[in-house]
Amino acid sequence: MQTTHVRRLLGAEPTLRPSPPLADAPAHTAWSRKVRAVVERLARVERAPLAVTAVDTTVTGGLRRERLTLSSPVRGAFQGTLLAPADTTAPAPAVLVFGGKNARLEQLTGESPPDFPDRNVAEHLARSGFVTLTFEHGIGGGLDEQRRGGREEGALLAHAFALTGRSLLGALAGDTLGALDVLTSHPLVDADRVGLFGHSLGAAVALHTALLTPRPLPVCAASHLGSYPALYERLLTGYEGAVLPGILEYADLGDLYAALAPAPLHLQFGTDDGYLEPADARAAAGVVRGGYRAADALDRLDVRELPMGHGTHVRHAADFFTRALGRGAVGAGAAGEVPAQRVHFGVAERRAVLDRVDAALASGHLTQGPGLARFEELARAWTGRESVAVASGAAALEIALRIVGVAGRTVLVPVNTFFATAAAAVRAGARVRFVDIELDGLGLDPDALRAALDRHPDTAAVLPVHIGGIVAPSLVDVLALCERRGVAVVEDAAHALGATLEDRFAGAFGRFGAFSFFPTKVAVSGEGGLVTCADAEDAEQVRRWRDHGKSAQGSTLHDRPGGNWRLSELHAAVGTVDLERFDATLAARRALAHEYDELLADVPGVRAHAVAAEVQSNYYKYLAYLDAPVDRALLKKRLRERHGVSLAGEVYDHLLCDQPYFAAAEAEAGADAARTGPGSGPGAGAGAGAAVVDGPFEQARWFARHHIALPLYPTLTHAEQLRVVEALRGELS
Numbered sequence: 001m002q003t004t005h006v007r008r009l010l011g012a013e014p015t016l017r018p019s020p021p022l023a024d025a026p027a028h029t030a031w032s033r034k035v036r037a038v039v040e041r042l043a044r045v046e047r048a049p050l051a052v053t054a055v056d057t058t059v060t061g062g063l064r065r066e067r068l069t070l071s072s073p074v075r076g077a078f079q080g081t082l083l084a085p086a087d088t089t090a091p092a093p094a095v096l097v098f099g100g101k102n103a104r105l106e107q108l109t110g111e112s113p114p115d116f117p118d119r120n121v122a123e124h125l126a127r128s129g130f131v132t133l134t135f136e137h138g139i140g141g142g143l144d145e146q147r148r149g150g151r152e153e154g155a156l157l158a159h160a161f162a163l164t165g166r167s168l169l170g171a172l173a174g175d176t177l178g179a180l181d182v183l184t185s186h187p188l189v190d191a192d193r194v195g196l197f198g199h200s201l202g203a204a205v206a207l208h209t210a211l212l213t214p215r216p217l218p219v220c221a222a223s224h225l226g227s228y229p230a231l232y233e234r235l236l237t238g239y240e241g242a243v244l245p246g247i248l249e250y251a252d253l254g255d256l257y258a259a260l261a262p263a264p265l266h267l268q269f270g271t272d273d274g275y276l277e278p279a280d281a282r283a284a285a286g287v288v289r290g291g292y293r294a295a296d297a298l299d300r301l302d303v304r305e306l307p308m309g310h311g312t313h314v315r316h317a318a319d320f321f322t323r324a325l326g327r328g329a330v331g332a333g334a335a336g337e338v339p340a341q342r343v344h345f346g347v348a349e350r351r352a353v354l355d356r357v358d359a360a361l362a363s364g365h366l367t368q369g370p371g372l373a374r375f376e377e378l379a380r381a382w383t384g385r386e387s388v389a390v391a392s393g394a395a396a397l398e399i400a401l402r403i404v405g406v407a408g409r410t411v412l413v414p415v416n417t418f419f420a421t422a423a424a425a426v427r428a429g430a431r432v433r434f435v436d437i438e439l440d441g442l443g444l445d446p447d448a449l450r451a452a453l454d455r456h457p458d459t460a461a462v463l464p465v466h467i468g469g470i471v472a473p474s475l476v477d478v479l480a481l482c483e484r485r486g487v488a489v490v491e492d493a494a495h496a497l498g499a500t501l502e503d504r505f506a507g508a509f510g511r512f513g514a515f516s517f518f519p520t521k522v523a524v525s526g527e528g529g530l531v532t533c534a535d536a537e538d539a540e541q542v543r544r545w546r547d548h549g550k551s552a553q554g555s556t557l558h559d560r561p562g563g564n565w566r567l568s569e570l571h572a573a574v575g576t577v578d579l580e581r582f583d584a585t586l587a588a589r590r591a592l593a594h595e596y597d598e599l600l601a602d603v604p605g606v607r608a609h610a611v612a613a614e615v616q617s618n619y620y621k622y623l624a625y626l627d628a629p630v631d632r633a634l635l636k637k638r639l640r641e642r643h644g645v646s647l648a649g650e651v652y653d654h655l656l657c658d659q660p661y662f663a664a665a666e667a668e669a670g671a672d673a674a675r676t677g678p679g680s681g682p683g684a685g686a687g688a689g690a691a692v693v694d695g696p697f698e699q700a701r702w703f704a705r706h707h708i709a710l711p712l713y714p715t716l717t718h719a720e721q722l723r724v725v726e727a728l729r730g731e732l733s
Helices: 002-010 025-043 121-127 153-163 168-184 201-212 228-234 253-258 278-294 314-324 347-363 370-380 393-404 419-427 446-455 475-485 536-546 569-580 582-600 632-643 660-676 698-706 718-732
Strands: 051-060 063-072 076-085 092-098 131-135 189-199 219-222 265-270 301-306 386-390 410-414 431-435 459-462 488-492 512-516 529-533 606-608 622-626 707-710
Touching: 002 228, 025 168, 025 201, 025 253, 025 278, 025 347, 063 121, 063 168, 076 121, 076 168, 092 121, 092 168, 092 201, 121 131, 121 189, 121 314, 131 168, 153 168, 168 189, 168 201, 189 201, 189 314, 201 219, 201 253, 219 314, 253 278, 265 278, 265 314, 278 301, 301 314, 347 569, 370 386, 370 569, 386 393, 386 536, 393 419, 393 459, 393 488, 393 512, 393 529, 393 536, 410 419, 410 446, 419 431, 419 660, 431 446, 446 459, 446 475, 459 475, 475 488, 529 536, 569 582, 582 606, 582 622, 582 718, 632 707, 632 718, 698 707
Parallel strands: 092 131, 092 189, 189 219, 219 265, 265 301, 410 431, 410 459, 459 488, 488 512
Antiparallel strands: 051 063, 063 076, 076 131, 386 529, 512 529, 606 622, 622 707
16 A cells, blocks of 8 residues: 555654754754755745736725735736725734635635634734735636536645646745735835734745745744644645645654744644644644744744634734734844845756756766856856866966966965965965055056066066956056066956956956856855966866876876866856856846945945946945944944844955965065075075065055945845945944
8 A cells, every 4th residue: 555655754754853952043043044945945936026906995894995906927817905904094013814725815804704703814903903915825716617526626736736846835925925025015014014824724825935035024823733744644634735745855844833933923723623633733832842942032932722623713813913013022123134145046046956966966977077068168158268167266276377387486466365366376386476456446556566577577477366356457557567578467357257347358368367166256156166268278288287187188197297176067067057147146236236336325434446437347345445444343243233234254354465374484584584694685585485575565455454345145135235334324423
């Protein structure tokens, strides 16, 4: 019997079940993120904006009633009803109300007599002072009754959705997310005080909607508590449309409710409910309490075991929302934090990555396969040159410098850059010397570079860095200086994919360009890098260096000390998906940057970095300057603790000459010079890799001390940008 197979499957422990129980709030937060990510992936919500195409407003019996026609490009037109106390003028708290599978809209809102005394939940909540919005599920009456042959319509729809790898519950949650936008934007609604109510199937919709929403929403769930194995195998009362396919592999129903912590949560179930088992519901409630205890939020959890059937205790529900949505209530108006960085792959993009990883695993071709070739092809669209993928941005720099041949010679590096820029030169056998930057474009200062070239006639390469995604106009002068002296230029374009100077891409100016696809960058592959090359022969040399110095592809002979600098097919799977959306990523970053420009215009004490007209930055960083001397560490601490706003990392807060490795090398060089006596020449005693400081680097020091980087990423919302700017205004005024 297949029931034996089912029992075995349902008896397996969910992989995200915390064991041992979660110990504290940080552990719960990390676990909750994993649960929410799984829900997002399995729900596969096709989120589409809802438009209100018709409104019919009446005021009767003390209630304002708006009958709405809602239109979705995914679902089409359907009906909803908004209720509010007739005397509501100021924005009020609101509740999105979902009924059970058989609930009718007119019963929920009190337009027709309810079939159960508690069915008209939306009306009860409206008479308690809340604005409510209710809409029809759309799982009754859409299929031909004769062809249904007595079968339940919702079950047939659930099976049809499953054919496409989707779920009825995901479709209902998508409708709900759109309705939530309609509700929060209504003029009678206080958008910071909105909650979700659901009964039975509606509770499943409310739960999953809350898990898919970034801000914490108070949830009241009635007659929907227990374990999936009990509901779907022992009791046989579970409904196909109330679960996500595959969810029990990761989490049970109690785990999902626990993942809502610390948002306010009210659970109620009846001891006479024929669809639930009291002991099973109590056990699930214990799981929920464990999650809320770990999140230090037990005071926000209310579980009621009541002498009722499969219904709703509306007074307890109204009391819960009064507490949870009252002004100053815990959880009311919580907007969440604005992080410094947010790497986001939507469900469709994650599925695309998984499909490509699966294809690589199925083929057994895990490195330097078709994924790598596709990655390089996509990258060429944003570099304008032959592009060779490697394991990291640091590897890209080292390979380029080894091909140039810098061993035993000098490499000039801007003093304000990431450690890897100079470290790559050291590993390639060069002596590193530092050069000051200019403040307009944050590139190498041409005058400082000219002086450094005069001091170090053995210079083999110069490494301009496109800081923050800005290709400095001064690069033109840098290139001319290097060309006249026969010095190779290797662009460190780790920050700058897609950025341009006079419509020419970063990485297309020097002999080589080096890019990074680390998770903080504008395009990511997890770990990965790219070398752009001026000619085909250089590109072939890069391919040989990245694969242990093989003399030819597939050869077992090696003619140089190459390294394992290959990019795996698994990383390429992430990178290709991200590059396929890079056009939209770049447009979003630039639009957000221009919005910051306008928002910061009247904020005292801070000014945006002005990008030259001939430059198109990719805004890897949105840079701004603090006018007065400010303790930057203290400012960042206050923004984080008082406003929930985290600034991005600086580029950079320490100059290379102050890094311990190079400071020690300088001290050793100075000691060697003292031992050999005067007249030995600058740095004569310094071995390969030593760095002699050639100046005070005043411009780089000013930049390092005065700049900040505001959070900027494609999923940053306008509301979050306003929070960032207002937080700065409050702390700097």
